[in-house]
Amino acid sequence: MTQAKSSISGKGAGRSTRSSRSRTPSVDNPGKVLKRSRYSKAETYAIFQRFHADNPEPKGELNYVNAFTLLVAVVLSAQATDVGVNRATRHLFQIADTPEKMVALGEDRLREEIRTIGLYKTKARNVILLSQQLIRDHGGEVPDDREALEKLPGVGRKTANVVLNIYFGHPTIAVDTHLFRLGNRIGIAPGKTPLEVEKALEKVVPPEFALHAHHWLILHGRYICKARKPECRRCVIYDLCKSPEKEKFDAIPEIALRTKALIDKDTAA
Ligand code: SF4
Numbered sequence: 001m002t003q004a005k006s007s008i009s010g011k012g013a014g015r016s017t018r019s020s021r022s023r024t025p026s027v028d029n030p031g032k033v034l035k036r037s038r039y040s041k042a043e044t045y046a047i048f049q050r051f052h053a054d055n056p057e058p059k060g061e062l063n064y065v066n067a068f069t070l071l072v073a074v075v076l077s078a079q080a081t082d083v084g085v086n087r088a089t090r091h092l093f094q095i096a097d098t099p100e101k102m103v104a105l106g107e108d109r110l111r112e113e114i115r116t117i118g119l120y121k122t123k124a125r126n127v128i129l130l131s132q133q134l135i136r137d138h139g140g141e142v143p144d145d146r147e148a149l150e151k152l153p154g155v156g157r158k159t160a161n162v163v164l165n166i167y168f169g170h171p172t173i174a175v176d177t178h179l180f181r182l183g184n185r186i187g188i189a190p191g192k193t194p195l196e197v198e199k200a201l202e203k204v205v206p207p208e209f210a211l212h213a214h215h216w217l218i219l220h221g222r223y224i225c226k227a228r229k230p231e232c233r234r235c236v237i238y239d240l241c242k243s244p245e246k247e248k249f250d251a252i253p254e255i256a257l258r259t260k261a262l263i264d265k266d267t268a269a
Helices: 041-054 067-076 082-095 099-105 107-113 120-138 146-150 157-166 177-185 194-204 207-223 254-268
Strands: none
Touching (some): 041 254, 067 082, 067 099, 067 157, 082 107, 099 107, 099 120, 107 120, 146 157, 157 194, 157 207, 177 194, 194 207
C-alpha cells in the first residue's frame, strides 16, 4: 500500500492543498459545505457496522512503547509518513523512551536521530521542550487531560485527541486531512473546519463505535477513499455511500457484499 503523509499531527499541520477546482471541500477551500449529514441514523449505524465487520480492532500505524513515546511519535508525524516516523523512532525510542532520557539526549543528538523527518529542527525543539514541561508539571507522566496536553509545545487539539484515544481509551476523534475530506465528500459529517467536522462526527457516530471511529475513518481515507481518486471498487460501504464523487458500477463491489453478508450472518445468529 502507498503510505500517505500522516494525518496525525501537531499544531497547524494537516491543511489540505487540493486545487480550488476540487469538488470536495478542503480546509483551504471550504467551497459549498452541506448543512447536515446526508445519512439517517440507521444509515450511519450501517456504515460503522461495515467498518467494524471489516476490521473489528483497527490500530494506528505509529510505533510506540508507552504514552510518552506515542506522544513524541504523533508530534513527529506532522507532515510526515508513519513509515518515515517509525524508521526514525526505532533507534530513538531505544535510547530515549522517557522525558528524562529525552532531555538528557539533548536537542542536537535528537536532531540527528530524526533528521530524515520533515521539519525536524522545529520538532526536535518541541520534543525537548515538551519533555522538560512533562518533568516540571506532571512528574514525567503524560497527562490524561486534553487541556494539559494542549499546553505542551507542538501539541494541538488533533495530537491531544490521538493520545487520548489510542493510549487513554477516550472516544475522541482526531480530524486530519483524511477525516476532513471524508466527512465532506461522503457527507456524513460536513464542516468548514476540522473542528466542525469533529463536532459533527461526535454527534452522528453511534456510541458503540465511537472508540474506533477515528481509526476506521483515517484508514478508509488513507487507503480507499483517497484524495485524488477514491477506490470505490474496494469500498466496504459502496452501496451506502451517497457521495456525488462515487464511481458508478453495474454491480455492487464484491467487498461490500461480503462485508454486508458478515453482518447479516451475525444478526441472524
Ligand atoms: S464509495 Fe467511493 S466515494 Fe464512497 S466512501 Fe467508498 S471510496 Fe469513498
